[in-house]
Amino acid sequence: MLRLCVPGCLFVLGVSPLVVQLQAAESRPQQVARAAEALRPTLVATRRDIHMHPELSNREERTANLVIERLRALGLDDIRTNVAHLGVVALLEGGKPGPVVAVRADMDALPINETIDVPYKSLVPGVKHACGHDAHTTIELGVAEVLSKMRPELHGTVKFLFQPAEEGPPAGEEGGAPLMIKEGALENPRPLAMFGLHTTPETEAGKIGYRAGPAQAAFDLFTITLRGKSSYAAWPQKGVDTMLVAGETIVALQSIKSRRIDTFEPVLLTIGKIEGGKSPHTIAPEIKLEGTVRTFNPDVRKQIEKLMRETLDGVTTAYGATYDLDYSHGTMVVYNDPKLVEATLPSIRRAVGETNVFEFPQRMGAEDFSFYEQVVPGFFFRLGSGNKAKGIVAESHTPEFDIDEDCLVTGVKVMSNIVLDFLERHAPK
16 A cells, blocks of 8 residues: 655545544444444354254254354454353453453254245254344354454453353253353353343344343243043043143132232243143043243242142142142343443443433343343343334244344444443453
């Protein structure tokens, strides 16, 4: 490139002094926005590649290898693999002293068959990225790329966590955030805070939702096994009809929320699966019901199991049946540290504009990001990924789910600014 030197000035042939001055005056959010936009083709290609090759919880081998390859190409430091089975943890050490901050993305897909006809449709029958984890992984890789190019001006260290099994590990296996924590993902070094995001189809792409304090519910799982006595359907009096008991049980369990818990408490008790019987002419000897409980109040959470047992005692005794209740705790409440949220909101507003940031209502959906927040302060926010004009409106966990890929650039832009500003705020003075 030809440079012409004049006292006090530098002219680059083909570039006007005005352009040079504008680039020099560009703010950091503008720099990040330009870098994120330049990554758009890569982000879209990466997301589609992951979407076409979905992998279930604790089986994310291809996805993890893609992540490892990208991080190594970016020159990240201390890349740990096979954390919590197939998780990846990597460090980006900045050129200036400062604290450690963590960013987390999840990698697993769901056992859902994709029904939408798109060029990037899942190539794995019965498995689909129906919750946006393909986007989360792509965005975190994008953040790593943007920040790696800004390493000299980075105050401190960024810890990137790519987590398997957010949707829950297979039966008999450990996994997800609890196992990541157990295997030291938050240690050596421990971050001062942690950030995460989630695609949100009911919110238009380009917008960001936040909530301080309790943001998403804790969830528990239960299996109820009802046992009666089989008989010929023509002589029901000779048996104990578990199908009838199951119907009464489903109705009676709903009275826990409507009549036995404070009406101002957010509680959900849902039966999602019922199984039993082999013939329309025979009373089934056993019926299984599976469901979930969602709560925000830890005391109410404890109370629910007790009230379920009381209800089951009454219903089964009335019909001469018996039951077993297998009740297990899932995630914790997603609790966004209020001080962290308040300090972070200016970064988000600078990244996407004041009018595109809004307070999101509490959600009954659960997230195992909540376990990290038991260890370090965290902020988990909502990334708008829907687009009504394009018909992208399907809910998460459905066969029709998709995202407006504009959200990938928004996610990289917002998270990069959050990390840069956090490290600068907490850098040694």
